[in-house]
Amino acid sequence: xxxxxxxxxxxxxxxxxxxxxxxxxxxxxxxxxxxxxxxxxxxxxxxxxxxxxxxxxxxxxxxxxxxxxxxxxxxxxxxxxxxxxxxxxxxxxxxxxxxxxxxxxxxxxxxxxxxxxxxxxxxxxxxxxxxxxxxxxxxxxxxxxxxxxxxxxxxxxxxxxxxxxxxxxxxxxxxxxxxxxxxxxxxxxxxxxxxxxxxxxxxxxxxxxxxxxxxxxxxxxxxxxxxxxxxxxxxxxxxxxxxxxxxxxxxxxxxxxxxxxxxxxxxxxxxxxxxxxxxxxxxxxxxxxxxxxxxxxxxxxxxxxxxxxxxxxxxxxxxxxxxxxxxxxxxxxxxxxxxxxxxxxxxxxxxxxxxxxxxxxxxxxxxxxxxxxxxxxxxxxxxxxxxxxxxxxxxxxxxxxxxxxxxxxxxxxxxxxxxxxxxxxxxxxxxxxxxxxxxxxxxxxxxxxxxxxxxxxxxxxxxxxxxxxxxxxxx
Ligand SMILES: *[C@@H]1O[C@H](CO)[C@@H](O)[C@H](O)[C@H]1NC(C)=O
Ligand SMILES: *[C@@H]1O[C@H](CO)[C@@H](O)[C@H](O)[C@H]1NC(C)=O
Ligand SMILES: *[C@@H]1O[C@H](CO)[C@@H](O)[C@H](O)[C@H]1NC(C)=O
Ligand SMILES: *[C@@H]1O[C@H](CO)[C@@H](O)[C@H](O)[C@H]1NC(C)=O
Ligand SMILES: *[C@@H]1O[C@H](CO)[C@@H](O)[C@H](O)[C@H]1NC(C)=O
Numbered sequence: 001x002x003x004x005x006x007x008x009x010x011x012x013x014x015x016x017x018x019x020x021x022x023x024x025x026x027x028x029x030x031x032x033x034x035x036x037x038x039x040x041x042x043x044x045x046x047x048x049x050x051x052x053x054x055x056x057x058x059x060x061x062x063x064x065x066x067x068x069x070x071x072x073x074x075x076x077x078x079x080x081x082x083x084x085x086x087x088x089x090x091x092x093x094x095x096x097x098x099x100x101x102x103x104x105x106x107x108x109x110x111x112x113x114x115x116x117x118x119x120x121x122x123x124x125x126x127x128x129x130x131x132x133x134x135x136x137x138x139x140x141x142x143x144x145x146x147x148x149x150x151x152x153x154x155x156x157x158x159x160x161x162x163x164x165x166x167x168x169x170x171x172x173x174x175x176x177x178x179x180x181x182x183x184x185x186x187x188x189x190x191x192x193x194x195x196x197x198x199x200x201x202x203x204x205x206x207x208x209x210x211x212x213x214x215x216x217x218x219x220x221x222x223x224x225x226x227x228x229x230x231x232x233x234x235x236x237x238x239x240x241x242x243x244x245x246x247x248x249x250x251x252x253x254x255x256x257x258x259x260x261x262x263x264x265x266x267x268x269x270x271x272x273x274x275x276x277x278x279x280x281x282x283x284x285x286x287x288x289x290x291x292x293x294x295x296x297x298x299x300x301x302x303x304x305x306x307x308x309x310x311x312x313x314x315x316x317x318x319x320x321x322x323x324x325x326x327x328x329x330x331x332x333x334x335x336x337x338x339x340x341x342x343x344x345x346x347x348x349x350x351x352x353x354x355x356x357x358x359x360x361x362x363x364x365x366x367x368x369x370x371x372x373x374x375x376x377x378x379x380x381x382x383x384x385x386x387x388x389x390x391x392x393x394x395x396x397x398x399x400x401x402x403x404x405x406x407x408x409x410x411x412x413x414x415x416x417x418x419x420x421x422x423x424x425x426x427x428x429x430x431x432x433x434x435x436x437x438x439x440x441x442x443x444x445x446x447x448x449x450x451x452x453x454x455x456x457x458x459x460x461x462x463x464x465x466x467x468x469x470x471x472x473x474x475x
Contacts, residue, residue, distance in 0.1 A: 056089020094120020
């Protein structure tokens with residue numbers, strides 16, 4: 001009896017103590033004293049957004065606090081660089097710009113909430129390789145997290161969240177009420193040595209991650225989620241970029257999970273900057289109306305040396321998809337994909353030579369894209385409606401297509417003709433169901449015929465360092 005009374009009193013005491021502790025915590029933001037993360041470079045200086053008047057109540061705008069913090073920290077770019085910590089809380093903000101030798105770190109319970117006040121979104125000129133905005137001919141809203149002409153930038157966290165609150169933008173887009181192209185969540189342009197890792201991105205107004213005219217880029221451990229019907233919520237779009245690694249990402253969205261790009265029609269041809277040396281590894285994609293990995297449709301600067309391996313697609317429209325058109329010019333060549341597993345797909349393989357969708361009427365009808373050297377091997381698919389729909393361009397066939405060791409399980413309600421091919425050339429080996437006559441079967445001796453490079457890309461040798469944060473306010 002006595003011991004039970006003591007136990008009850010002890011439990012009540014504990015509950016009271018815990019309640020007090022919670023109360024105290026909710027009154028002020030606790031900035032952790034120390035933590036560790038992996039980075040391409042570590043930083044000498046640290047500050048918290050709260051040092052610059054940031055308020056994590058989900059209501060107060062922090063746009064000025066972010067911009068002041070980053071402007072302030074840019075002073076030490078050449079003195080060991082800096083990291084800005086965003087503690088637990090809901091941090092409402094419009095667009096802000098990063099600086100070089102800089103890390104933005106989101107605590108696991110930190111949520112950046114994108115503002116819905118259009119005054120918080122500066123308008124920028126269209127990208128030179130696109131000539132116009134994707135949604136509207138005029139300018140485009142700067143991305144939530146933006147950077148240009150930078151080097152050595154990390155955006156990371158302990159799986160902290162960036163919430164684009166896209167519903168507002170999607171509605172206005174559908175109603176034709178936006179004067180400018182919707183913002184992306186993260187865009188870095190003309191930049192070098194970039195790391196975007198360990199974050200969850202929700203409900204982007206438009207594309208999620210857009211590195212453009214940039215090189216040496218690591219994207220790792222990102223979860224991207226948007227409603228499967230949300231417009232243009234592509235996951236990761238490397239665009240006119242060199243030496244890029246995307247790995248260990250989960251993407252579920254309303255558009256392509258990864259879309260590799262390099263500019264649009266005559267603007268992309270004139271700009272002439274390809275995307276090349278890209279590896280995509282251990283990606284899981286759910287995108288019922290789009291592709292797991294799209295190449296194009298904006299590919300006018302060229303796409304070259306793309307490798308993808310250990311890719312899983314679930315309930316997705318297509319696996320790897322090439323999208324192009326007369327007038328695009330450019331090329332898609334030396335593409336290597338292996339070890340892909342696909343479940344419930346409309347098409348396992350899809351190539352589209354008549355995608356259309358031109359920037360304007362001034363495209364050059366003689367600018368034919370070159371599609372060449374497309375290698376797919378070691379794949380299994382199940383519950384697929386159509387194995388492949390491969391449509392090249394009349395007078396400009398897609399060449400050197402190689403597909404080997406691929407087993408496609410057809411859905412109960414599959415189309416009667418599993419393969420349709422026009423204007424394509426290449427071979428197959430050990431592919432079932434049997435491919436179209438334009439890709440003749442070479443027999444089992446060629447089961448390993450389709451290439452996959454054995455040498456690593458330079459980005460694979462980038463080693464991450466263990467970085468730590470200790471509270472040391474800048475004064
Ligand atoms: C950024 O870099 C690009 C390409 O090098 C250059 O054209 C542009 O003028 C630079 N912008 C600024 C603000 O320095
Ligand atoms: C990050 O958070 C998302 C959303 O809650 C979750 O689905 C994902 O598994 C988390 N990732 C890691 C590595 O913890
Ligand atoms: C097969 O795909 C159909 C859609 O084409 C889907 O309704 C069904 O649930 C899938 N079956 C399995 C076993 O995944
Ligand atoms: C064929 O592909 C499967 C994976 O789908 C793989 O396990 C197997 O080793 C491959 N066979 C050859 C001969 O490469
Ligand atoms: C920002 O930089 C100035 C020096 O220009 C410094 O005086 C100030 O304390 C810094 N920190 C904050 C929180 O404003």
